[in-house]
Amino acid sequence: MAGEATLTNNDIDSDHQTQHNGSAERSTTHTGIKVLIVGAAFGGLCAAIECRRQGHDVEIYESFKELKVLGDIISFGANASRTFRRWFIPGTAERISDRLDPLSIKLQSYGFNIHKYDGELVMNQKSPPPDPEVPVFNGHRGEFHSVVYNYVRDDLHIPIHLGCRISKYFETESGAGIFLDSGEKVTADVVIGADGDPETRRFCENGDTFNGWIGPDVRFLFSTIKNGSDCCWVLTHVDDADIEESWSFPGKLEDVYKVFEGWDQLCKRIVSKTPEDKLVDWKLVYRDPLPKWVSDGG
Numbered sequence: 138m139a140g141e142a143t144l145t146n147n148d149i150d151s152d153h154q155t156q157h158n159g160s161a162e163r164s165t166t167h168t169g170i171k172v173l174i175v176g177a178a179f180g181g182l183c184a185a186i187e188c189r190r191q192g193h194d195v196e197i198y199e200s201f202k203e204l205k206v207l208g209d210i211i212s213f214g215a216n217a218s219r220t221f222r223r224w225f226i227p228g229t230a231e232r233i234s235d236r237l238d239p240l241s242i243k244l245q246s247y248g249f250n251i252h253k254y255d256g257e258l259v260m261n262q263k264s265p266p267p268d269p270e271v272p273v274f275n276g277h278r279g280e281f282h283s284v285v286y287n288y289v290r291d292d293l294h295i296p297i298h299l300g301c302r303i304s305k306y307f308e309t310e311s312g313a314g315i316f317l318d319s320g321e322k323v324t325a326d327v328v329i330g331a332d333g334d335p336e337t338r339r340f341c342e343n344g345d346t347f348n349g350w351i352g353p354d355v356r357f358l359f360s361t362i363k364n365g366s367d368c369c370w371v372l373t374h375v376d377d378a379d380i381e382e383s384w385s386f387p388g389k390l391e392d393v394y395k396v397f398e399g400w401d402q403l404c405k406r407i408v409s410k411t412p413e414d415k416l417v418d419w420k421l422v423y424r425d426p427l428p429k430w431v432s433d434g435g
């Protein structure tokens with residue numbers, strides 16, 4: 138438990154400061170407040186960045202053992218992207234948004250082609266012209282996650298403890314803490330649970346493209362990104378299986394082909410290029426919402 142590896146307060150931008158050649162003066166001072174964050178996905182990482190900006194000592198605990206580039210497409214609309222634009226690489230004029238933008242799908246020229254499941258093109262929806270002040274990021278969730286993760290770890294030097302599953306949270310009159318699966322107890326002034334929730338849990342030649350097919354009980358989205366050098370797809374379909382802990386399983390192409398019977402042949406041709414060991418069957422399941430977001434002690 139370090140807690141003292143704090144960056145200087147000059148390192149990070151704040152909303153109320155001016156930028157001079159990328160360096161940032163910050164109004165907040167070191168508070169001495171120790172914050173533990175459970176979960177190193179977007180929620181936990183972004184909470185850690187803001188805690189650091191406010192002058193707190195912050196550390197992250199995460200159950201995964203190593204960072205993997207996981208997920209398919211994720212979209213950050215204007216509200217979230219404005220926040221990414223406010224966060225600078227310490228000592229530079231570079232923003233996190235400058236790192237997310239080259240990874241983002243640009244569909245101003247191609248648009249989004251929406252097909253009926255038999256292949257008929259229903260409509261082409263163009264993206265609005267980009268606004269540099271309010272960028273919108275659509276791209277590979279895993280790559281975006283790596284950008285934010287690396288910023289927290291390498292630029293802000295916030296400790297991220299991997300392979301640490303938290304089994305229990307607790308709070309006392311004067312503080313709060315966590316118990317790791319190993320039995321280790323860690324205390325702090327504040328604990329933020331950002332451990333998600335099970336519920337949450339010839340294209341390439343055209344550069345960036347985005348196509349969707351809509352059929353009975355099935356939706357198929359396919360995108361090429363980074364000027365057509367990468368691609369990804371996602372298929373949602375009826376699935377009555379439940380899950381307990383893990384919510385991802387190896388996927389099988391033969392299961393996908395069954396869903397595509399009677400569909401536009403192009404869909405099968407696209408998925409047939411997928412290396413089967415990269416195919417993941419993600420479960421999307423409903424869970425009761427949390428009754429409250431803040432602990433009894435506040």
Ligand SMILES: Cc1cc2nc3c(=O)[nH]c(=O)nc-3n(C[C@H](O)[C@H](O)[C@H](O)COP(=O)(O)OP(=O)(O)OC[C@H]3O[C@@H](n4cnc5c(N)ncnc54)[C@H](O)[C@@H]3O)c2cc1C
Nearest residue numbers: 176178179180199200207208209210278302303332333337
């Ligand atoms: C692997 C993965 C892939 C995803 N892919 C997509 C996608 O392609 N498109 C999309 O729109 N959304 C995707 N999502 C969902 C989306 O990223 C998140 O739901 C959303 O951003 C909310 O983020 P979060 O940080 O609140 O929670 P989550 O993203 O759910 O992250 C929670 C984190 O907490 C960790 N954690 C959970 N329990 C514990 C514990 N007991 N101890 C320690 N650590 C714990 C998890 O390992 C995880 O890293 C994905 C989420 C994950 C985890």
